[in-house]
Amino acid sequence: MIDFGFGLSRSSAVRLDEVDLTLYRKLEKLEPGVRTCMSCGSCTATCTAGPWSGMSVRKVILDLQRERASAEGHGEVRKMLSACMLCGKCSMVCPRGINTRHLILSLCRIYEEKK
Numbered sequence: 846m847i848d849f850g851f852g853l854s855r856s857s858a859v860r861l862d863e864v865d866l867t868l869y870r871k872l873e874k875l876e877p878g879v880r881t882c883m884s885c886g887s888c889t890a891t892c893t894a895g896p897w898s899g900m901s902v903r904k905v906i907l908d909l910q911r912e913r914a915s916a917e918g919h920g921e922v923r924k925m926l927s928a929c930m931l932c933g934k935c936s937m938v939c940p941r942g943i944n945t946r947h948l949i950l951s952l953c954r955i956y957e958e959k960k
């Protein structure tokens with residue numbers, strides 16, 4: 846094999862038609878507004894905890910939609926949720942009017958039920 850001096854990372858492509866949306870559907874029932882998220886990132890840009898913890902409501906929602914979060918695991922989503930201070934700034938700037946603070950609480954409840 847020829848050594849080109851660099852490697853290729855694994856593809857991060859997601860087959861959306863094969864994704865297990867169980868967790869996302871549970872959240873959808875509690876917070877139907879999540880369907881209207883357009884991934885604009887306003888919530889992330891204003892997040893008090895973001896700069897030091899990587900917390901991002903936008904990423905939390907995308908991870909759920911792309912099966913990068915699991916109910917059993919202690920993955921990145923749970924780590925981000927634990928950094929949230931529930932200040933509510935993200936709710937105030939969401940152009941879709943999603944109650945992101947409540948969304949975070951609902952998601953924490955879903956994870957708690959799975960314990």
Ligand code: SF4
Pocket residue numbers: 881882883884885886887888889902903938939940941942943945
């Ligand atoms: S601000 Fe609202 S619409 Fe924009 S990414 Fe965050 S939750 Fe989604």
Ligand code: SF4
Pocket residue numbers: 888891892893894895900902928929930931932933934935936945946949
């Ligand atoms: S409620 Fe949580 S996610 Fe929203 S801005 Fe405050 S710390 Fe960030």
